[in-house]
Amino acid sequence: MVAASETVTLVLGEDSPLPENAADVEDLVRLLRGHVAQLGARTAVGSPVLVRAQRLCSESIPEGYMPSRVYLVKLAEATRELMAHVERGGPGPNRAKRGRRWRKPQINALRGAVFAVALACLVFAASVPRT
Template sequence: MPSSSAARRGRLSLTGLGTALHGAAVRETMRRREETVAAGETIALVLGDHSPLPETAADVEVLTLRLRGHINRLGAVLPPTTPALAHAQQLGSAPVPCGYVRSRVHLVRLAEATQDLVSTAQDLTERSLPWWRRSMRQRWRPRRHAGRVAVFAVALLLLAIAASVPRE
């Protein structure tokens, strides 16, 4: 007959398996978040309101390499069939064009494509969380005029009831 500690160890291993699977899901969610935060910082360097355009071609090259790295890392986290991923990879594989304006336009387009990837990864992260942990943006909210429609329906119902009451 197995001892109670062996039985407990057997149960703990089954419980540990569930915990390990949950831990893997949490690690994957945290990895996505870390990638999106890092990419968001680089995107802010390019698309931020108060960030100037890079002055030298070397600055453009550094930012382009950083954005390409973010695209590659986010590509490992996202499903390969994501359209935003295909578009970002296509832009990332293109060489940086020569010329001041053309290289900056390419950099901005690459940052916008990376921003689309970040929003896609954030949506996947939000969907992978349980409903009580999701942000208010993801939860259901009534439409703007739902309250007015409800009041009108109640008023119409009361009017129908009042009209059906016999008069004495």
């Protein structure tokens, strides 16, 4: 998500200049299409935001200086909308109902638990009378 945000900012940022040549436009379009594909996997099929972004991705890059830059900006805006949709938690395949998922404990918590059990065993063993 961070990479997508950086690419969108590269295209839509106020201080970002328009790409100089066609190769730069093609590189940015390729990156944005990749981000749309990744974000699309986290969005429900048929979502209007996803459909718009995928439709733009399926179009070819127009010829000419201004049409190609306009297409690039539209694709970046569609990617930004899709990112916002995913961040809001829009319905998607990863939102399916599942059983309770336990949080994985941190390693220091595990170490502390093992230490506490070992200490309790040591105290118990020391309190048992010797015969």
